[in-house]
Amino acid sequence: MTATNKHKATITLGVVSLGFAISYPFSQTFFGGVIASGCSAAMVGGLADWFAVAALFRRPLGIPFRTEIIPRNRERISQAIIDMVEQDLLTKDNIRDTLNRYDVAALLLDYLIHYGGKTHLKELAGKIGADILEKINPAKLGRFLAELIQAHAGKIPLAPLLAQALAWSVRNGYLDKLVDFVIHELGLFIEQPQVKALLADLLSEARKVYEKDMHRRRLAGQILEQLGVTSAKLAGLLQRNIGTFLEELKNLEHPLRVLLRQRADEFTERLASDPDTQQRFEAQKDRFIAGRVDLANLLSDLVQAMLTAAAAESGKALFHKWIGVQVDSLVKNFRHNDMQQQVLGELVRQGLIALVDTHHAQIGTIVRERISLLSTPALVEFIEGRVGNDLQMIRINGSVVGGLAGVLIFLLTYWWQL
Numbered sequence: 036m037t038a039t040n041k042h043k044a045t046i047t048l049g050v051v052s053l054g055f056a057i058s059y060p061f062s063q064t065f066f067g068g069v070i071a072s073g074c075s076a077a078m079v080g081g082l083a084d085w086f087a088v089a090a091l092f093r094r095p096l097g098i099p100f101r102t103e104i105i106p107r108n109r110e111r112i113s114q115a116i117i118d119m120v121e122q123d124l125l126t127k128d129n130i131r132d133t134l135n136r137y138d139v140a141a142l143l144l145d146y147l148i149h150y151g152g153k154t155h156l157k158e159l160a161g162k163i164g165a166d167i168l169e170k171i172n173p174a175k176l177g178r179f180l181a182e183l184i185q186a187h188a189g190k191i192p193l194a195p196l197l198a199q200a201l202a203w204s205v206r207n208g209y210l211d212k213l214v215d216f217v218i219h220e221l222g223l224f225i226e227q228p229q230v231k232a233l234l235a236d237l238l239s240e241a242r243k244v245y246e247k248d249m250h251r252r253r254l255a256g257q258i259l260e261q262l263g264v265t266s267a268k269l270a271g272l273l274q275r276n277i278g279t280f281l282e283e284l285k286n287l288e289h290p291l292r293v294l295l296r297q298r299a300d301e302f303t304e305r306l307a308s309d310p311d312t313q314q315r316f317e318a319q320k321d322r323f324i325a326g327r328v329d330l331a332n333l334l335s336d337l338v339q340a341m342l343t344a345a346a347a348e349s350g351k352a353l354f355h356k357w358i359g360v361q362v363d364s365l366v367k368n369f370r371h372n373d374m375q376q377q378v379l380g381e382l383v384r385q386g387l388i389a390l391v392d393t394h395h396a397q398i399g400t401i402v403r404e405r406i407s408l409l410s411t412p413a414l415v416e417f418i419e420g421r422v423g424n425d426l427q428m429i430r431i432n433g434s435v436v437g438g439l440a441g442v443l444i445f446l447l448t449y450w451w452q453l
Contacts, residue, residue, distance in 0.1 A: 040427035047434045048085065051077035065449070072445035073438040080437020084430045091426070092415050105418060106411050112418075113406045121399040130391050139383045140376035147366055157362045161355050168345055168354075177335025184330065194316045198307035205299050211287060214295065222281045225274060234270035 055074035061067025089095035090102040105112060146152040204210050224230060283289060305312040344350045369375050409417060 040424050040431065044081070044085070044427045044430035044434070047431055048078065048081040051081065051434055051438060068445055068449065069442055073442040076441025076444070077434040077438030080440075081430055081434035084433030088426045088429055092419050092423075105415055109411055109414065113403065116406065117399045117402045120402050121395075125398055127391055127395050130395075131388055134384050134387055138380065140380035143379070143383070144366075144370055144376075148370075153362060153366055156366075157355075157359050160362060161358050164354065164358060165351075168342060171338065171342060173335045173339040173342060176338050177333075178331045180334045180338075181331035192313070192317065193320050194306050194313040197316070198303050201299065201303040201306070205296060205303065210296065210299055211292070214292065215285065218281050218284050222278060225277050225281065231267075231270050231274050234273055235267045237270075 051074045055071055055078055058067050058070035058074060062071040086095050091104050092106075094102045143152075147156065201210075204213075284291060286292070306316060345354055369379070406414065
């Protein structure tokens with residue numbers, strides 16, 4: 036509680052009390068009487084109002100009669116507060132008018148963009164997503180997806196969807212990223228010593244098949260060996276040439292990469308518009324779904340692999356990054372879509388109004404529960420902290436008005452005696 040007015044009231048009471056003590060010996064004179072009468076009345080008024088204010092909250096001077104008014108009337112005061120909140124401040128009509136007056140969508144956007152709402156939304160979505168991933172059973176989900184695909188995939192033409200996916204992948208460079216990944220993995224594979232040994236074995240076998248029982252070919256092979264052209268060296272040379280070729284393939288403008296993109300575009304176009312290609316693709320799809328592979332186990336393994344990748348630290352980071360991108364995109368689209376804002380704003384408004392209509396009576400219950408959590412001393416401190424500083428003005432006013440009244444009474448009686 037701010038004690039400014041309390042200090043002023045106490046100082047005022049001290050000053051008038053001191054003034055009365057000093058002027059009392061001179062009260063038989065005119066000026067001494069004016070000061071003594073005014074100070075005595077101000078002192079009485081200040082003391083009386085101090086007692087009145089203090090009696091609201093506690094027992095001043097230990098006097099129990101008609102003191103501690105707030106603690107003694109706790110229930111009645113609590114009910115008055117509840118009635119004021121429920122019947123005067125937060126009535127159904129007031130809440131409806133407030134909701135109708137504000138742009139709910141604008142308030143939501145303001146919260147999301149300027150008050151950290153988007154960050155909180157990302158955290159919430161990340162936690163929900165993580166909880167969902169933890170509770171997924173790969174075997175059950177795999178069987179469910181297999182049954183769903185087998186039941187409905189035949190009714191859905193997959194060729195146009197795949198054509199759109201391929202076109203999007205090529206347009207956004209994902210085909211090149213896939214090729215880069217394959218080239219990188221092949222390069223790592225080719226560099227392994229086991230690959231060199233395997234190539235040497237293959238060259239040796241090829242040489243034996245080539246020579247057979249022909250002496251000239253065998254003689255040529257022996258001459259090459261004498262010259263140091265062995266299968267191991269040829270394998271090393273072949274290994275280096277393959278590595279060099281793979282390095283060249285990393286260039287996006289390599290003729291083979293350009294040809295691959297052209298073939299992908301041509302296949303995408305046929306898949307999107309050629310009935311024969313679409314029919315062949317759908318037939319392959321139907322044969323695949325019909326049971327040539329164990330679709331349930333395949334999907335279960337796929338789900339398990341995805342969950343394992345998501346559980347890794349890199350997977351978690353990627354998942355949260357993806358969540359963040361999706362939330363940013365949703366907020367951006369919502370911000371620039373007036374129709375979505377109107378629809379969502381109206382839905383939220385109607386939902387809140389329905390909630391108020393259904394649970395308005397609980398406002399009083401909530402207020403009562405909050406008040407009941409406060410002990411009597413805590414409630415007294417709460418009320419005094421809110422209004423105590425203003426109540427101290429009563430003491431100041433009592434001293435001022437009492438002093439003026441004392442001076443006026445002295446003057447009237449003095450003139451009357453004359």
